[in-house]
Amino acid sequence: MKLSFILTTVLCLVESIAPRCVPCPAIPNHSAPPGYTRILYNETNEHIENPDRGFVYEDISYSSNPTNMSVSDLDEIRAKYGITMVRKQFVLDEFVTSNISSEFLQFVDNNLDNIQTAGFTAIIRFSYTFNLTTAAPYGDATKDWILQHIEQLTPIFHKYEGILSSVEAGFIGVRGEWFYTTHFGDPMTLNYTAYPEFGYPEDLWQDRKDVFEALLDAIPASIQVQVPYPQTKVDLLGDTTPAGSFDEYLRSDKGRTGHHNECFLASDTDGGTYQNKTFEYPYLEEDTKYCMMGGQTCEWKSGDHQRSDCTTALSEMAMFHWSYLNQNFYTGILDEWKRQGCYEEIHRRLGYRYLLTEAVLPDSVLVGETLCFVLYIKNSGFGTPVKPLNMSLLLHSPLTGQFYAAHFYRPMLSGWRPEKVTKIQASFQMPPFMFEDDYDVYLMIRNKDLPDRSDYYILFANENVPDHSAGLNNMQHSIHVYGNYSDICGAGIYPFTAPNPSRYKRSFQGFTGGPIG
Structure with a gap:
């Protein structure tokens, strides 16, 4: 089995006392040294409802006849199809030659707010017409109006950064598909003899580029712009x-x-x-x-x-x-x-589908010393997460209910390639404020912009691992923490407040062997 390796290590924070840190033992591949346990995990065929991936439900709203998706509408879509992603198209047919009204901007905001309340993510696109005519004019807007509209929409892009999986380039042409367009190079009048590169004057291509760059500048850096x-x-x-x-x-x-x-x-x-x-x-x-x-x-x-x-x-x-x-x-x-x-x-x-194949975790660790571990994670999806995510190892005290989190530094989950197993070897320093107890171990991967919403935490496709309500992954192991609070060499673990539990099952049970729809 091919392995790709990521080494994520949090070192002692105080250099002057770093020599007191106990180094990690050698942990050979697929085995546990003395004092450690090797846990093997089983994959499940369960359909996990994870963010930013999957089949999407498309909904189109015209400014001339706005239709809002309610939270109950979205709940019904989730229950019927196991879908947690919307492709929302806004058609600005009333604003081809004017500013977007404050009422319609509020309508866009309300739609995205409902999508967030329902625990969905969204791909959005803006255009001016869905009606294809036999020749120009097609009904799309000029570059100047498009740039003005992008500026008006910028605050909304930032407000809903957490739920926007992407923004499709849109705006140009019928349905925002960058093809049948009045102002950016009509495909019905292409002339490659006169204009060999694009079939139309280069300044029209520059206009397309200006729209694209304005959109990149308008949306947060965590969000991608998709082009056809x-x-x-x-x-x-x-x-x-x-x-x-x-x-x-x-x-x-x-x-x-x-x-x-x-x-x-x-x-x-x-x-x-x-x-x-x-x-x-x-x-x-x-x-x-x-x-x-x-x-x-x-x-x-x-x-x-x-x-x-x-x-x-x-x-x-x-x-x-x-x-x-x-x-x-x-x-x-x-x-x-x-x-x-x-x-x-x-x-x-569709998208990512992560599962643990095995882990090597300590049975006990002394306060002030080093917690060392190895994880093996497989991706059986087609792709990887499309947005930056935060990842942490959690220790949970059943006695008090308190969580403690050890945060990985900027994990690059795109490195967890499809059909590969990634080995993650890491260590964190135990802090002085943890009392003696047996702590359950969890793995947490979450949206950095919505830390309080467990709907946007990634669940693993394993048997008995995903805690669907909490959004956490139970690694089926406990670590005994013991010792006094002196001689601390560093700290890499901090108190953590668990997110609000999901009101959804986050597991689709609609597959019965027959057609779905």
């Missing part, structure tokens, strides 16, 4: 090299630019998504290791439906690290997956 077509990202950034771990760490423009495919599996080119698959496939395979990928299927563009079969669907979702897929469209392909038997697997594997 892989070539669009290459052209916007002027860079043919895919993103890497450095881009993710620095939240560079390359690391914050994801992808959405609006016609997945509909034809050999996915309805025009791909122009040069020889370049785009390997580029996208590498880029989506760090940048978000999602979208929807659409109606078949040819008589050959074999491309949309389960075999190809599973292969390409794994290759391009899909995080989400619209379950509202196209139902013809989704129903075929149900008939062929891969729908449930896709439902579980």
Whole structure:
């Protein structure tokens, strides 16, 4: 089994007394030294409801006829489909040549507030029309109005940073798909003889770039902007090299630019998504290791439906690290997956799906000395989390109910690659204020912006590990902490307040072996 290694160590905090720290013993792979226990964990087929991943429920609201998704609507969607993610489209059809009204801005705010109350995450997109005409004008706005609208929406982007999985680039063209557009290069009048690079004047491409950069600047750095077509990202950034771990760490423009495919599996080119698959496939395979990928299927563009079969669907979702897929469209392909038997697997594997395979933990530790441990974590999903997360080892006293947390420093969960097992070896210093007791061990991975909401904590796909209400992962082991409070060499563990418990089961039980829908 191939292992990728991450070493996360918190060293003694006071250099002058660092020599008193007791070093960790050698812990060989897949074995426990004296005084330690090796715990093995079983995977479950349970459908865990985790944030920022999965099938999404699409909802479209027009400013001319706004329809709000209530919390009860979202509760019903969760109960029926096991979905905790919304793709919300706002159509600014009344504001093509004017500012967005304060009433509609409040409407957008109310929608996102309901989504947060219901424990969902959201992908959002703004556009001006959904009606495709045979020729321009198509009904989208000019660059100046788009930039003004992005500025108006900026406070909302920041207010709901915690629940926004991504913002699709939108704004330009019919449905915000950057294709049929009046002001940014009409595809019906392309002239590659006069304009060999894009088929229209370069200043119109610069206008697209201005909109894209304004959107990147408007939203928090933790959120990605998704663009249609892989070539669009290459052209916007002027860079043919895919993103890497450095881009993710620095939240560079390359690391914050994801992808959405609006016609997945509909034809050999996915309805025009791909122009040069020889370049785009390997580029996208590498880029989506760090940048978000999602979208929807659409109606078949040819008589050959074999491309949309389960075999190809599973292969390409794994290759391009899909995080989400619209379950509202196209139902013809989704129903075929149900008939062929891969729908449930896709439902579980979209995005990340983490599980513990084993852990090596101490049976006891002396106050003031070093708590050393090893974890092995597998990712059986298609992708990895799309936003920065915080990770901690928790010690819980059943006697007092108090939690203590040892926080990992900026864990890079994108390194927990699909179908790989990651070894995490770490150590923390026991603090002076912990009294003698047997402490239960938990692992916590949470959204940094919503620390009080357990709905946004990541649960592992193991038997008897996820505490669905608390959002924590019970590692099925206790550590006896003992000793007095003198001779402390450092401190890496602090009191921790558990989040509010979820009012949801966070486990979908709707699969009965038959079609779902």
